[in-house]
Amino acid sequence: MLTDIKRIGILRALNLGDLLCAVPAFRALKAAYPGAEISLIGLPWSRAFQSRYRQYIDEMIEFPGYPGLPERDCDIDSIPVFINDMRSRRFDLLLQMQGKGTIVNPLVHAMKARYTAGFRPDKTEGLFLEYPDRLHEIHRHLSLLKHLDIPVQSSALEFPLNAADYAAFGEINDGLTEHQYICVHPGSKGAWRQWPTPYFAAIADYLAEKGYKIVITGVPSETGIAEEVLRYMRYPAVNLAGKTTLGSMAVLLQKARGLVSNCTGVSHLAAAIHTPSLVISMDGEAFRWSPLNTQLHQVVDWTKHQEYDYVIKQCESLLERTEYVLL
Template identity: 50%
Template sequence: MKLPDHEIKKIAIFRALQLGDMLCIIPAMRALRYAYPSAHITLLGLPWGKSFTERFSSYFDDFIHFPGFPGLPEQPFNAKETVDFLAGIQGKFDLLLQMQGNGTVINPIMELFGASYTGGFYTLGDFAGNQDYYMPYPNFGPEPERHLLLMEHLGITAHGNDLEFPLTEKDYADFEKLQLPIEPGKYVCIHPGSRGSWRQWPTAHFAALADYCAEQGYKVVITGTKEEAPIINEVMSHMKHPAIDTAGITTLGAVGVLIKNARALVSNCTGVSHMAAAFKTPSIVISMDGEPERWGPINKNIHYTINWLEEPGFDYVYSKTVELLQQQG
């Protein structure tokens, strides 16, 4: 029941989350843009989301910072800022889509935005608006496909489930400034960090896989933020072979170039794993949160997602790394 184009000129997407979560909605955004090519689409999200909308300018036209709400842990809640935010967007949008999650916390506030039509996910028994535009949260399948189900519910045709990560001239310039001694396809990226410590695989295990890659003739590039430097130092302290440490010296775009041109990526289940999926760079993804089917890359031929909670054996991960490099070699 796609809403007619003449009624839908301004669309808002609510998703106040981090990089990996945001990349997972891109297939849905692609479908939405095809459905409403002339609509002005705004992301309502965390402060960093402005740079996300700039990177994905084909799908987003604007960004508004959502200042928080009780029960949403991603940022502190400031009551005055939230009240001002609500006053500023009252009646501003023709269509508002809640793509944050199951809606348990956020759906009631969605109705305060004053959009002509509001839709998204809800949990049975909890608050939801017009059932024509809300659907029960699909607690199954990969994250990108959950959002495509929402598009289907709205009568919007999918245009594939591939992820994307556009690279700019600035991204390549930032990468070139690093002057790393590597060649495309002849290095492996190791990413041992993650926003949540509970999702971080042991550093000694990362080191052992990095050493294996080095012994196969690949240079090892360890990626991470400045804050993740202690983790990276710990990985390197366990290694027998040298590695290139890029902690804190890369922009997000430069990391994108690194991953695009890498032979493979070994990482926790975090944002960079979705970048590898977008670039179709082979990867080993260690899932520590018990949701590998939701957050792991969809293409199982070149991406091996390992549920560490069910298969906590290093030998198994090691064997899958060997298999991946041999298969793609």
Template identity: 45%
Template sequence: MEGNILQLKKIGIFRALQLGDLLCAMPAIQNLRLAYPKAEIVFIGLPSTRKLIERYSELFDRFIDFSGYPGLPEMPFDEKTFSRFCKNLTDEAFDVILQMHGNGTIVNEMLKACSGGSRIAGFALSSNELAENPLLMPYPNWGHESLRHIALMKHLGIAIATRAVFYPLYQNDFERLDTLGVGEHYICIHCGSRGTWRQWPPDFFAKLADYCARHAFRIVLTGTSEELEITNQVAALMKEKPLILAGKTDLGMVGALLKRSKGLISNCTGISHIAAALRVKSVVISMDGEPERWGPIDTTRHKTIDWTKTPNYALVEQVVKEMLFPEEDHQMQQISFG
């Protein structure tokens, strides 16, 4: 950052978004922590993401619940709760708050109004804002989500030591997973999504799950408790009986589950970012038309299919075969030439 604020002691980070959004910001925040190893870094986000942030204890010292605000759809607005949130931010007296939520059209004014004069760094669209505050940069409405935040770190003069998304796992995560009797040699399929418009049709998921089962893999259907209905729907459409773990795992257990798996098949949702962070092979069906922004960057280990452009089930099946069962082609060649 600029020379006059190099000795930061207390940094706030505002990103009141969901699982995948937060994971995409972690590489940038890791570089921030490397640049300011002794600073107190406080994450300000949705109450539902507290457990996720607490997994990253090496990056964050504390968590502050965001109360909601008009124009931000992630949670309802309550004036009394917001007043307490603003008082809390004022009392914190951050040296700087990084606005890593979005382009700044709503959030920047909110943070300035309720942070007690803390400096705001991050993204903006307004030319006036950008001219008045050198800690703001034009919002990069292009490229992968994680690289947008890397660009912000560069703008603030922070050296980039890593660009990799990562996901902490602990021994206890694997121990608790063991109580579910998952076994070995399985593929995870996640058919839910926060928005129904981002869900691949259940009959396609069921057909693909049976295809994987015919390759001698156990099928594990993952999801949250809110996604249990669509998970059960997919299971009912399958010919083979899957193991349904929707609603039975937490963030640590699902990470351990993925780590031991052959791979993941999912919509473009939070779990696809966990798989990418854990270097677990995956096939992602993107339903939002933004695979270049939200799909895994590593295309050797992960394949994202833009369903809005190529709604072709046979293509998905072929990609699954190439990504998750590549040894089969090799074995067939050996037999043919043997």
């Protein structure tokens, strides 16, 4: 393990699910270097993430984007300023946890940390590990720490809740009874990851027939797809799409009987909150993103099982084996 590490930078300018899957690595890194100041180089929304995980991440530095990366529009003129800022921070260790490194490795090397480590698309060399394509996202980042001889702890996700989260939930809760409702989340960052809305409506009706109240959820940009599901449904449902904060959504999930969703940020949130979930994986990468707790979560790889009846059977199995959650 590298020694005399006082300042650590982590490049991971990605979305909610990506950051949640990196929490076990953040936790292990802080345990290995408890006195180090750890900075997350991320997207603007990550400030809220950093403030929630202060026990692991001390600071959030806004990433201005970079040519070839799709996560945000790139301001070319800001890149030299950003690089100079990173150099001035004199990181002892800079971790590239953005991806394979084809695009960003020249950037992280330009930041001139004392040690630079991360992934690379080809063979392992020095502090850089060949990108492990077939590993789960959580284990991928833990494998990088192992490569650096950093002790790895648990692979479990976590999502700390606070009083503000419960207060925000109270503002949107209109008569929901704990464990008597199921959240249905039909949206996803990419359209190719979205199970068709008629199927979401059908499974919502199936659960409503079983006596559960249905709560449709989504971020503000997903209100349209939520309304589409509602139009297909035969049973009434509560529409909270666009009305939740990240914290109130987490409390909503914590008190729910379960979640039905695409493989997206909210499915990782349910895994961190330990709420049973039925996750439909549309992109053939279930091996990479599925919740690790297969007792509490059921994933359907739609590229292999494109039958609605199969999904219903998996839903029935999940409900049966997670009854203990209510005890």
